[in-house]
Every structure is written in C-alpha cells, then in structure tokens.
Amino acid sequence: MTTLLASFRIALRALMVNKMRSALTMLGIIIGVSAVIAMIAVGSGAKQRIEEQIASMGSNLLMIESGSTTSGGSHMGAGTAATLTVGDAKAIEKEVPGVKYVAPSIRGVAQVVYGNQNWSTGITGTSPEMIEIRGWSLSSGRPFTEQELDGAAKVCVLGKTVVDDLFGGIDPVGQIVRIKKIPFTVVGVLTPKGQTTWGQDQDDIIFVPLTTAQKQLFGQTFPGMVRNIAVQAWGPDDVKQVETQLKELLRQRHRIQPNQDNDFSVRNLTELMSSREESANVMSLLLGAIASISLIVGGIGIMNIMLVSVTERTREIGIRIAVGAKSRDILLQFLIESLVLSLMGGILGIGIGILGTVVLSSFTQWPTLFSIQAILLAFLFSGSVGVFFGFYPARKASLLNPIEALRYE
C-alpha cells in the first residue's frame, strides 16, 4: 500500500517535470470525458422528459377521435365531423375484452368567473374515469361521481392554473364558480402535471360531468355526440388487440362498408411515445459513441507521450533495472504515470462536463440529467483508457536491455 502511494508520488513528480506536455496530454482526456458527461446528461434528460410525459398521459391509452370528413376529395382534420356517441363508448366498454376504462368527452372553451376574477380556459365534459385514465390525482376535494354524471350535476374539478388565476390563496373546494354564467360547485382540485414538451400547460383545465357539458355548456354545438373517447386497456399487451376490436366494433356501429374509410381515427399514444423514447435512446447512444471516440483519441495522445517519455528516460530505466528493479516494477511505474494522467484528466473532465452541461441547458432550456452511474462510468472509462494506452509504452520500458539503456545518450 505504501509502495503504491509512493509510486503515485513518483509518477506525479515525473509528470510535473514536463508540466505543459502533461497538461496538453490531459486535455485530450478532459475533452473526451466532458463530452461523454454532457452527452449522457442531455440524452438522459430527454429520455426522462419523455418518460414523464408518458406517465402524465396515462398508460396503455388509446384515443378515438371523431372522424375526419371528406370534402372534395381532401381529408379534413380529425374531429371535423362529430361521429362518435356516448352509445359508442358504452358499447366499447361492454363488448371489447381487455378494456379497463372508457371515458367519452367533449371539449370547448368558455369563460369562468369567480367573484371579480375571470379566466378563459378549456372545459372538458367527461366521465369520472377520465381522471383515472389520464393518471390525474387530486390535491384536495374529490372527483365528481357517477351519480353526478347521471344527474347532470353542476359540479367541476379545476386544474392548478385555473385555481391560481381565480382564487389566489383561497381553497376553492366548496366555492361556486360561473362557467358561461351558470353556477358550478367546485368539488376537487387536480395535482399539477406541468407543461408538455411542446409547451402546453396541462393544468389549465376544468373537468365537468359529460352530461352537464352536453346539456348546459356545449349542447348546441354537438347534440348527443362526443368529440373523443379515451380507452384504457388493462395492460400493455392488451392495447393492440383492443385497438383492432374497437375499430371493428365502431365500423359495424357506424355501418361503414368494407371499401369505405373509417369516420373516426384511433391513436395509440403509448406507442407514439415509446417510439419517441426509442429515438431518444438511439440519440443518446449515438452522442455517447461520438464522445467516446474523442476519449479514445485522447488515449492515443497518452500513448504517444508515454512512448516519448520512455525514450527520453531510457537511461533512468537502465539505472533502475541495474540496481534491481524487476520488469513488474518498471511496468507499474509507467502504467501508474499514464493512469495518473488519465484519471486527473477524467476528474477535470467530469467537472468541466457538468459545468458545461449546466451552462448549455440554461441557454437552450434542454432538459439534462446527471446520474452517479454516468459519472462513475466516465471516470472508470478514462482510467481504463489510461491503462489500455499506457500498457504498450510501459511494457516497452520494462523489457529494455539494461546495458544498452545505460549506454543511451
């Protein structure tokens, strides 16, 4: 142990003799390691953001949008024709196996008033299951009930943004707000979810019972119809089969001929997101690989300098062998020298990598994530680069002929 410590001291002293050269050699490793750290941080940040989105969206989710109309041969966007009904939702729940929850909904924008405050926001009329499906939870109060849905009760659940804008500091549960001048009792407040990647505020939302929305708020626009139906399958393995079967069912119910297009569209949101996650993975792998290449180039720099160092110090090696150094002693001496170079470069690289990433993300607003594992990995990687590229020069030194080495000028 003491000899190892002494070896590190000797190595450090040898490196101090050529400060500039050692620093430049280290620079290769510093750049490599800091690139690896930064790239992994950016990659895992993006991945984490996507994972959060998947979690906030709800899992195993299928979104049925009421259909696209055809006008003069060109398809209009989804939802331009109201084709889905509450009956469709009930049929899916009853007839398609593997379905956990079904929640039809309609949406509209309306002004909400509390006291002298007002706020315009999206109102979603839906069933209580929607809260489960989209993975919402309540920070206070309760969701509305099936009874309230059946009775078209004038109750609502508010998102955090709405609460902040209308109520300030007061607990809104039990208060009355006016939506389109109709009084609604606030029964619950949603736990905030934050923004989506595309910057949409998910908390700027109000949920009311579907029946209430149809009769009181948007009855005129979509009589008896719903805008979309959210379907949650029991597990990830059920999603595909549920999708196929509910398409079949809806085609039957809508009496669509085999050669006709669907008058609805189904989006598998989980699949969409996992493919995004996949591409984020590939992206971070690619970035990591490119960064690793610079680390390897840094390693070649170490090998180069160590070879020069061995040649310069041939006489010293000769003296050491003459007075009794074994091959292992010389090998270890030079290996430790290159290890010290690469590990010092590694530590500095980790520091600079973290600093650089923090600066980068503060300018670009990219999400970044540091993990102990990634930092440890970069440190170990730089160490193994030192050992790998230091081995050949060290071995060369350890096999020198002492007579020739002593004669070397």
Added chain:
Amino acid sequence: MSNSEATDTLIQVQDLIKIYWFGEVEVHALRDVSLSIQRGDFVAIMGPSGSGKSTFMNILGFLDQPTHGQYLLEGINGERLSRDDLAEIRNRKIGFVFQGFNLLARTSALENVELPLIYARTSAHQRKENARRALVEVGLEGREHHHPSQLSGGEQQRVAIARALVNEPSILLADEPTGNLDSKTSEEIMAIFQRLNRDLGITIIMITHEPDIASVAKRNILFKDGTVVSDRNSAL
C-alpha cells in the same frame, strides 16, 4: 591453496566465452577467461578498449550472460535464471559505480541512495536510515537533500558509491569510476575505495585506464583481445 581460502572464494569464472553477432560478423569479446576472486580482494582490471573488460564486468554484474562457460558468484550460477531473478541478485549482492555516475536527475542524494532499497521492498523508515548511514560512510553528511546538479563531480560519484553500498552487497563493481574526474578528486574517490576495502572488508572490482589508479588495488588483471594476459599482485 588451503581449504580456508577455497571457502572464501567469492567469484569463480571458468572458460568464459562471449560472442556478439553483428549481422554476419562474429565478434569474440571474451575468449576462454578463467579466474577466481577471493572475498575481501581489491582488483583492478586494465586493458585497451575492445579488450573485453567491460563485457567481463557486465557478466560479473549479471547484466549480461556468457555465451559459454560458467560464472559463479558465491556459488550462484545465473545461467538458467530469469530476468527478474537476475534483478534480485543484482539488488542483493552487487553494487554498481559507473563512469558517468548515473544518478537520477531532479532527485535528492538521499532518494538516489534509497533506490536499491525500494526494489528490495525495505520499509520507508528503514530506507531513510540506511541511506543516511551510507551517505555518512562516503563523507556526504549534510548533503542528503542536494540534487545531483547541485553537487560536484566527486560528490556525485560519492553519492553513487553510497547507492552501491546501501544494500550491503557482496561485491562492488566500478566501471572507470574516476574516468570523468580530475586527478585530485580521483585520489579522494580511491581513498574511499581503499578504506571500504580495508576497514569494511568490501570486495571491489574496478575497471580503469590509469596505471596509478590501478596501483591502489591489491591485484591487477590485464585484458587484451578477450583474454587475460597478465594477473599479478600490485607492486604496492
């Protein structure tokens, strides 16, 4: 030769031959050298350059192996030993003093003397103590922390002698130890050698060009063309 003398034989060399090949050319550096050296002797080896004396020294120092013949140091035959085994014998039994001093630059006198002890795995504390004592032995007390560049040629060579002594070797091999020194300093170095040989009983084998340096030794061996041409006790 009496029995007591025979047991005190330190070096036994029998029919030593060393051949170097430079491509097609064969160079016979040593042709059939046989001799023995007793413990406590002080031998000067002389001869023109190319006479094989350096090759002989390298073999005696286990830095090189003979092509044919046998070399025994205290009964040890290096013939079949590995590179690392030879390093260990050099470390424990042989002290080297070179013409060019061969000290490590940017390293203090004390640390230079410690070097063989590092490879002998001596503890740090013991290393310091032994190295300090060896430096006192060669009269360099108070110079422990000077670097070679801060020392005169004579002082540097004395550091090298201390380094050669620190492991208490069986034999001290000196290759032209005064070759780079002026005559006054050379005399000082030879005085040290004489004292080490006389007072501490250390066996010394020394290569030299200069007859007056050789005359300090007890025995003079003259090499020519790879063989011993004369071997006699010194006139003194």
